[in-house]
Amino acid sequence: MTLPTFVPGQRWISETEPELGLGIVLNVENNRVTLLFIASSERRTYAVNNSPLTRVRFSKGDSIESADGWKLKVTEVREHNGLITYEGLADDGTPRALEEVDLNHFMQFNKPQDRLFTGHLDPSGLFRLRYETLRRIGQLEQSPVRGLVGGRTSIIPHQIYIAHEIAHRQAPRVLLADEVGLGKTIEAGLIIHHQLLTGRVERILIIVPEPLLHQWLVEMLRRFNLRFALFDEERFWQVEDANPFLSEQLVLCSLDFFMDDDERQEAALAAGWDMCVVDEAHHLQWSEQNASPEYLFVEQLGRAVPSLLLLTATPEQLGKRSHFARLRLLDPDRFYSYDRFQLEEMQYESLADVINHLLDDPELDRETLSQLKTLLSQDLADDLLERLGDPERAESARGELIQLLLDRHGTGRVLFRNTRTTVKGFPGRELFAYPLPLPEAYRRLLDETQPRIEDLLHPETLYARNCTDAEEWWRVDSRVEWLAETIKGLKSAKVLVICAKTRTAIDLEEALRVRGVRAAVFHEQMSIVARDRAAAWFADVENGAQALVCSEIGSEGRNFQFAHHLVMFDLPLNPDLLEQRIGRLDRIGQSETIRIHVAYFEDSPQSVLFRWYDQGLNAFSQPSPAGLAVFGRLGSELAGLLRAPDSDGETRLVERARKLADAIQEELHQGRDRLLELNSCRKEAAHRLVRFIEEIDREDSLWPYLEDVFDAYGVAVEEHSDHCYILRPGEHMRTQFPELPEDGVTVTLDRGIGLTREDMLFLTWEHPMVRGAMDLILNSEHGNAALSLVRHPELPAGQLLLEVIYLLECTAPKRLHIGRFFPPTVLRFLFDQDGNDLSALPLESLAEQPQQFDREHALALVRSKQKLINRLIVSAEKKARAQMPGIIGDSAKRMLDAMTTELKRLAALRRVNPNVRQEELDQLKENAIEMNNCIQGAHLRLDSVRLVITV
Numbered sequence: 001m002t003l004p005t006f007v008p009g010q011r012w013i014s015e016t017e018p019e020l021g022l023g024i025v026l027n028v029e030n031n032r033v034t035l036l037f038i039a040s041s042e043r044r045t046y047a048v049n050n051s052p053l054t055r056v057r058f059s060k061g062d063s064i065e066s067a068d069g070w071k072l073k074v075t076e077v078r079e080h081n082g083l084i085t086y087e088g089l090a091d092d093g094t095p096r097a098l099e100e101v102d103l104n105h106f107m108q109f110n111k112p113q114d115r116l117f118t119g120h121l122d123p124s125g126l127f128r129l130r131y132e133t134l135r136r137i138g139q140l141e142q143s144p145v146r147g148l149v150g151g152r153t154s155i156i157p158h159q160i161y162i163a164h165e166i167a168h169r170q171a172p173r174v175l176l177a178d179e180v181g182l183g184k185t186i187e188a189g190l191i192i193h194h195q196l197l198t199g200r201v202e203r204i205l206i207i208v209p210e211p212l213l214h215q216w217l218v219e220m221l222r223r224f225n226l227r228f229a230l231f232d233e234e235r236f237w238q239v240e241d242a243n244p245f246l247s248e249q250l251v252l253c254s255l256d257f258f259m260d261d262d263e264r265q266e267a268a269l270a271a272g273w274d275m276c277v278v279d280e281a282h283h284l285q286w287s288e289q290n291a292s293p294e295y296l297f298v299e300q301l302g303r304a305v306p307s308l309l310l311l312t313a314t315p316e317q318l319g320k321r322s323h324f325a326r327l328r329l330l331d332p333d334r335f336y337s338y339d340r341f342q343l344e345e346m347q348y349e350s351l352a353d354v355i356n357h358l359l360d361d362p363e364l365d366r367e368t369l370s371q372l373k374t375l376l377s378q379d380l381a382d383d384l385l386e387r388l389g390d391p392e393r394a395e396s397a398r399g400e401l402i403q404l405l406l407d408r409h410g411t412g413r414v415l416f417r418n419t420r421t422t423v424k425g426f427p428g429r430e431l432f433a434y435p436l437p438l439p440e441a442y443r444r445l446l447d448e449t450q451p452r453i454e455d456l457l458h459p460e461t462l463y464a465r466n467c468t469d470a471e472e473w474w475r476v477d478s479r480v481e482w483l484a485e486t487i488k489g490l491k492s493a494k495v496l497v498i499c500a501k502t503r504t505a506i507d508l509e510e511a512l513r514v515r516g517v518r519a520a521v522f523h524e525q526m527s528i529v530a531r532d533r534a535a536a537w538f539a540d541v542e543n544g545a546q547a548l549v550c551s552e553i554g555s556e557g558r559n560f561q562f563a564h565h566l567v568m569f570d571l572p573l574n575p576d577l578l579e580q581r582i583g584r585l586d587r588i589g590q591s592e593t594i595r596i597h598v599a600y601f602e603d604s605p606q607s608v609l610f611r612w613y614d615q616g617l618n619a620f621s622q623p624s625p626a627g628l629a630v631f632g633r634l635g636s637e638l639a640g641l642l643r644a645p646d647s648d649g650e651t652r653l654v655e656r657a658r659k660l661a662d663a664i665q666e667e668l669h670q671g672r673d674r675l676l677e678l679n680s681c682r683k684e685a686a687h688r689l690v691r692f693i694e695e696i697d698r699e700d701s702l703w704p705y706l707e708d709v710f711d712a713y714g715v716a717v718e719e720h721s722d723h724c725y726i727l728r729p730g731e732h733m734r735t736q737f738p739e740l741p742e743d744g745v746t747v748t749l750d751r752g753i754g755l756t757r758e759d760m761l762f763l764t765w766e767h768p769m770v771r772g773a774m775d776l777i778l779n780s781e782h783g784n785a786a787l788s789l790v791r792h793p794e795l796p797a798g799q800l801l802l803e804v805i806y807l808l809e810c811t812a813p814k815r816l817h818i819g820r821f822f823p824p825t826v827l828r829f830l831f832d833q834d835g836n837d838l839s840a841l842p843l844e845s846l847a848e849q850p851q852q853f854d855r856e857h858a859l860a861l862v863r864s865k866q867k868l869i870n871r872l873i874v875s876a877e878k879k880a881r882a883q884m885p886g887i888i889g890d891s892a893k894r895m896l897d898a899m900t901t902e903l904k905r906l907a908a909l910r911r912v913n914p915n916v917r918q919e920e921l922d923q924l925k926e927n928a929i930e931m932n933n934c935i936q937g938a939h940l941r942l943d944s945v946r947l948v949i950t951v
């Protein structure tokens with residue numbers, strides 16, 4: 001091997017640290033050479049006979065830059081006393097010369113050709129890894145289930161359907177209103193995850209009732225690897241001088257945090273969120289006379305933030321108008337008049353009827369067709385109606401027509417509600433009723449005072465108010481003794497106790513403690529930390545509390561499905577609250593029949609209410625979709641009976657309630673609920689998506705890919721158990737590896753294991769570790785220039801091939817989300833030395849041979865073939881350019897189709913609703929034009945090259 005000759009003034013670059021820039025030889029002494037890297041202000045000394053340095057030597061035709069910034073196209077390269085002078089034409093066309101000592105110090109040799117010709121050759125494995133990564137990214141961007149795979153969640157059809165449906169919209173604004181416990185938080189998480197992953201949103205504000213802060217924080221982190229910053233007063237004031245919300249991208253706050261504090265509201269309104277999520281949105285109360293401050297605040301946010309997700313299991317809990325008002329927050333254009341909304345609801349039955357025909361009938365009868373035409377008269381849907389007659393295209397036309405009908409005439413686009421009737425698979429409920437004698441002390445008090453309904457249903461509060469000197473209420477209330485005995489009788493089973501009043505909950509805990517029951521309490525007056533501690537103590541299987549006593553609001557939204565026994569210490573008047581209570585246990589993940597224990601006082605208003613729920617609404621054994629409507633119509637009569645119980649009147653009222661509930665339920669089923677059901681989970685589509693995800697889970701392509709990544713970057717892997725591995729930083733780790741702690745981490749690739757073993761990372765293509773690794777590869781030059789020896793049965797030995805990878809990319813402002821129409825597209829070419837196109841031979845078919853090249857020979861070979869290589873790169877570029885119009889045309893068409901549909905929708909809405917502004921239509925058109933320009937301007941980039949020699 002000949003030793004390199006170093007001369008002061010020469011330019012060399014480091015193969016191991018190319019980021020240092022162009023080095024300049026300072027001196028050579030005692031077989032040691034010292035270089036100065038001016039760009040990075042570093043000085044390095046190497047052994048002359050073993051340095052990782054490559055001489056920078058440009059060739060004729062290269063463009064180079066001087067330290068002063070002028071450029072030269074090289075026409076001649078002269079060497080004198082070991083130093084090179086480049087001659088050629090400067091930018092302005094004048095002939096100039098540039099000494100190598102004056103070359104730009106910042107010159108980077110990251111481009112594939114640069115690295116190839118300067119001998120910065122990576123192992124072939126890295127080249128393949130880079131190619132595989134590019135290909136994967138293109139596939140992932142296009143995957144219909146992008147963003148829905150990476151959560152630590154079971155794949156549940158209705159959730160995936162909703163998340164898919166919503167996440168693919170631009171700036172979605174929807175109300176997620178699945179029945180209690182069906183997974184709205186998870187749905188919101190999936191949508192957020194998708195939108196973040198695809199770059200559609202970056203800044204998100206989640207607002208929840210204070211008791212749910214911690215649960216949300218934990219769910220987002222453990223299920224979706226999303227780190228939200230919890231903002232409370234202390235955190236808010238940590239940032240001085242600037243809007244504190246600008247210090248984080250993902251923020252979680254309680255609604256209370258904003259109330260009565262204009263400064264915080266203003267800061268939130270000015271913080272430039274892309275998406276806002278509001279949980280338990282039924283708290284946003286509204287009436288014509290009086291909109292609540294909470295409503296007004298979210299209304300303002302809704303105007304400032306493009307995407308808005310509202311979550312509630314009981315959308316009509318505070319009345320229909322309030323429900324309408326929340327819909328208006330989401331789409332003020334669509335929901336602009338309550339009267340019209342009501343009128344529309346009346347037509348839901350005939351609408352559902354038409355949709356049913358579209359779904360089920362092979363031929364549409366004349367009446368249905370005429371109804372359809374009337375419904376779509378404003379929609380310019382003639383082409384769709386025409387397609388119904390064409391057997392080839394009828395299926396898709398039916399789908400589009402249903403979508404149109406749901407969008408225009410129902411709450412289709414904005415409201416999603418799945419129920420247990422459609423989701424299925426939930427365990428049953430069993431009712432245990434305990435009539436108890438009304439304590440004498442209560443009877444006396446109720447007779448002596450003029451109690452309000454509240455007092456009638458919760459006599460303990462009346463007692464506590466009026467008998468301040470007497471014994472504590474819980475010493476006279478027979479329900480307390482019953483409660484203690486019931487809990488003890490259930491041995492070690494966990495029992496959730498819910499009562500309406502905070503004071504009652506606090507006292508009950510003490511009463512239970514006195515009676516030897518290990519109980520914790522949970523209510524809204526406790527701090528978040530204390531509440532979470534109580535919930536955790538209750539959840540602890542070994543040493544935890546047997547019972548948790550909750551107040552009404554304190555338990556809202558919480559996950560207690562590990563318990564199977566629910567005690568209702570009293571009953572709420574509002575049927576939605578009853579359902580919220582049962583929903584603490586009746587949620588996804590409940591494994592047993594739920595035992596509902598209800599205590600009430602005989603011959604008292606409580607027994608009337610119990611019968612009303614049990615026999616009138618049948619609300620204990622299943623959710624009662626008509627409950628609220630029946631309560632709305634017969635509520636005042638119920639209140640009359642509560643005030644003055646009368647057994648005949650009670651029997652009559654319960655009977656009326658039952659009949660009314662049946663009738664409303666039937667009506668709802670034919671109309672509104674049928675529409676909601678159709679809209680909230682189209683079964684076939686949902687199952688298609690689920691199958692897609694299951695296939696990805698089964699595919700088994702992630703681990704082989706990761707093994708290559710770990711191998712390339714020096715991450716040590718150890719088997720843990722089936723599908724589980726321990727990862728640690730290896731001794732030769734190249735660089736800090738994403739999401740890998742110093743002391744290692746255990747990972748699994750199996751969803752089932754991931755769901756039960758939360759101590760392990762659940763790795764998918766969407767996990768931050770995997771995405772981080774992909775970024776690491778693509779944001780560096782790793783693998784963009786390589787040389788390998790390969791064997792292939794169809795290729796004679798001794799051939800020289802060039803493999804060239806081009807990337808077709810489209811640059812556009814983020815707000816346009818161009819990736820959905822134009823993902824980065826990989827174009828691969830393979831040529832032999834005679835320029836024959838061998839691209840049809842896939843990369844995988846070239847069997848890699850283990851021989852290594854010595855660097856000097858490799859460099860000599862590359863240099864000797866420089867002209868050929870450049871020529872082949874030009875051929876590849878030509879071929880790539882020839883493919884561009886097709887790719888660009890397809891993607892422009894996809895974009896235009898999607899935008900046209902959206903434009904048509906808005907134009908049709910505008911015809912029925914003058915509130916849709918012309919500017920919105922104009923904006924959409926402008927977006928389409930802008931996107932089209934970006935797509936037409938897609939550019940090619942040479943990503944990597946590999947010189948291949950066949951053996």
Ligand SMILES: Nc1ncnc2c1ncn2[C@@H]1O[C@H](COP(=O)(O)OP(=O)(O)OP(=O)(O)O)[C@@H](O)[C@H]1O
Pocket residue numbers: 152153154155156159178179180181182183184185186187312313556557558559583584587588589
């Ligand atoms: N896909 C899933 N995989 C695993 N667990 C799930 C899934 N969906 C829901 N769960 C669990 O089921 C429970 C209920 O889900 P979630 O809290 O999202 O329901 P919700 O509809 O928001 O309830 P609520 O109406 O009470 O607010 C939670 O414990 C949640 O973690």
